[in-house]
Amino acid sequence: MDISTSEPSRRTVTRHELTLIVASSFGALLEWYDFYIYAALAGTFSTLFFPSGNDTTALLASLATFGAGFLVRPLGALFFGRLGDRIGRKYTFMATIVLMGVATVGVGLLPSFARIGMLAPLLLVCLRLLQGFALGGETGGAATYLAEPSPAGRRGLYTSSLQTTATLGLLSSIAVVSASRSAMDSASFQDWGWRLPFLISIALLIISIYLRTKLSESPTFQGMKQAGKLSKAPINEGFGKWENLKYVLIMLFSTASGVGVVFGTGHFYSMVFLQNTLKVAPDTVNLYLAIALVCVFPFYLIFGWLSDRIGRKWIMMSACLLLALTTQPIFHALTHYANPRLEIFQKTSPVTVHADDCHFSLFAAPKTECDRIRSFLSASGVSYKKVPLQAGESITTTIGDVTVHGSDRENLEHALLAAGWMRHADPSQINAPAVVFLMWLLIVYLAMIYGPMAAFMVELFPARIRYTSLSLPFHLGSGWFGWMLPFVVSAMAVESGNVYFGLWYPIVIAGVSLIVGVLFVPETFRRDISQ
Missing domain, CATH: 3.40.30.10 (Glutaredoxin)
Known part of the structure; x- marks a missing residue:
């Protein structure tokens, strides 16, 4: 049934709603911070936890290990999604963050390859898998928990605050890693300083747990429980009945895969490309990305707010279209503005x-x-x-x-x-405003699709199987299509010999997501989500 959006959109945010937003968002921030630390230190991990002798192989192995955490996210989605639909959103929501925090601290305590040999990468992979398993339950839980009590006319705006945590998590990881690097010489950082960002997350974990203990159970879940309408088999009901399965498949091959490649391209591969291909100093890349992230931040809320007024579908599909059309030009432009000597050398x-x-x-x-x-x-x-x-x-x-x-x-x-090649990009020749703008543009695409997406996912499925149904396609699409993107794009570039060839991967996925979305994604922003 249609819900009027005029009255809720005019009133102010209540104290309870603000507490709900902060508690949900802060916990999600910790989840993303934990994951992004590894991305920020992928180059360092390639030398610490993998055999020496081949820098390219070590980097690819490090990126593959980073992506491994995302491959198990669908398993976490099924496990925690079922718990969330059976025993409640709150307690499941608490379990995921504790598991994530323990795995992150474990990485900070892990011995290097030089000390324990091949056991080091094996243990690293295991901890990454544990992180991914936990995050598989976190994203769906956070979206469900925050959206269900939100006013109908502000659902996109409220849940977009949750989506900003991905940017805040990356920004926090960059700040902590950069501060750790600057506080010591490079040898000390390589020896033990890299552990500090992981161990610092203990404080964030304690705060997150405290905030979540203050939350009550979702009123939608409580209502279903009192009415005896909880699903006894949310996995079978969500994926065994065509009326639900069709939306799982639509979401998987449209918005979920789309957000994955937009996310992977803007947040991760732009960093990898600037550092490892264009040879821009890591601290400089982190600074540029940090500036871009700060400038993008309000756009998550803007697109979430806008989706409450004009709908969610076409905003998300526009992001896929723009990524498909502009990825190659943007990365060629990054070469032109970040390392013009390399561009001239290649020509x-x-x-x-x-x-x-x-x-x-x-x-x-x-x-x-x-x-x-x-x-x-x-x-x-x-x-x-x-x-x-x-x-x-x-x-x-x-x-x-x-x-x-x-x-x-x-x-x-x-x-x-x-012949004119340089070991490192010349800082005096880098056009910093242009590079920042291009990185900002890629992340604006993410704000377009990610800002409205939490509300869209919750609105797509019935309440009794919502946690399970939205979690699995989201993590299959964003994890398998998107989060392996830095590794897949880098591997395609190595195999082809063309540094731009791998970019066809996100372009093709974004194109498919666009076609499926235009044809099959329904508009959901006026749906009643209480049933």
């Missing part, structure tokens, strides 16, 4: 690898000369073409007019430098 000194016996190996050191050459070029942020050897030829790399025989790194680097 004037094309690189060609003449070799056979090339392999793509994720967790092993390069075995052949071709593997070593490609690993070095990829780690240097250099695009290249690979052509097969002709009869009687030996392995060579052509850099502009210079030919380098064999795979010696010093010879390759000398030839690159002679």
Whole structure:
């Protein structure tokens, strides 16, 4: 049934509603902070927890480990979603944050590869899986818990405050990591200082637990419990009946997958690209991203508010369209403004690898000369073409007019430098306002789709199976399509030899999300969510 939105939109926020928003949002902030610390330290983790000898392989392994936490999120969604629909939103909501906090502290206490060998990456993966499992129940719980008591005409605005925590979590992680780096020399940070951001989360965990103890159970859940309308089998009911399953599939292949690739591109891969491909200093990248995040922050609330007035569907679909159309131009522009010397080098000194016996190996050191050459070029942020050897030829790399025989790194680097390549981006040539604007633009797309999305997900499913039904497709779509994005895009770039080739991954996913969304996503902003 349609709900009038005029009266609720005029009244002020009550004290109870403000407490609900702060408690839900602060807990979610901790969840995102814990996850983003790892993203901010992915380069450091590649040297601490994985075998040395191949920087590209170590980085990919570190990114894959980061993505592993998202792969198990659907399992957490099913487990905690069922609990949330059976025993209540509040207690399930509490369990997820405790589990997340314990896993994060565990990462901060983990011995490095140098001390315990392969057990180090194994334990790291296990803790990342535990984090992902907890987050699988957190997102759906937070959205459900906050949306159900919200006024109908302000549901988008209220829940968009929850969505801002992703930005605040990343911003907090950047601030803590940067402060830790600046407080000590690089050797000390590499040795033990990297642990501080993880251990600091203990204080945030205590505050989050305290705030959540002050919350009462969702009135919607209480009403269903008193009326005896709780679902006895929310998983079977949510995914075994077509009237519910069709919305699960629609959400999975539209808004959930769309928000995943928008999120992964704007929040994560832009950082990876600037640091590892364009060779901009990590602290500089963090500063640019922090500025962009601060400037984007109000847009989550703006798009949430706007979705209460004109609807949620077309705002979210517009974000997918813009990402599909502008991703390649934006990343080419990042090269132009962040490292113009690299752009000139790539145009004037094309690189060609003449070799056979090339392999793509994720967790092993390069075995052949071709593997070593490609690993070095990829780690240097250099695009290249690979052509097969002709009869009687030996392995060579052509850099502009210079030919380098064999795979010696010093010879390759000398030839690159002679052709105009630089080990690091020249700070004096970086157009900081342009870089910040481009990073801001990518995250504005996220605000467009993520701001209204919590309200949309809650409105899409009936209350008795809501926690379970919305959690699974969200984490399948955002986790499997989106959160593996930094690894998938980087791996595609390494395999193809083109630093921009992997960007077709988010473009294609965003395009599919747009088509499915336009055709099948219903408008939900006037739905009654009490039933």
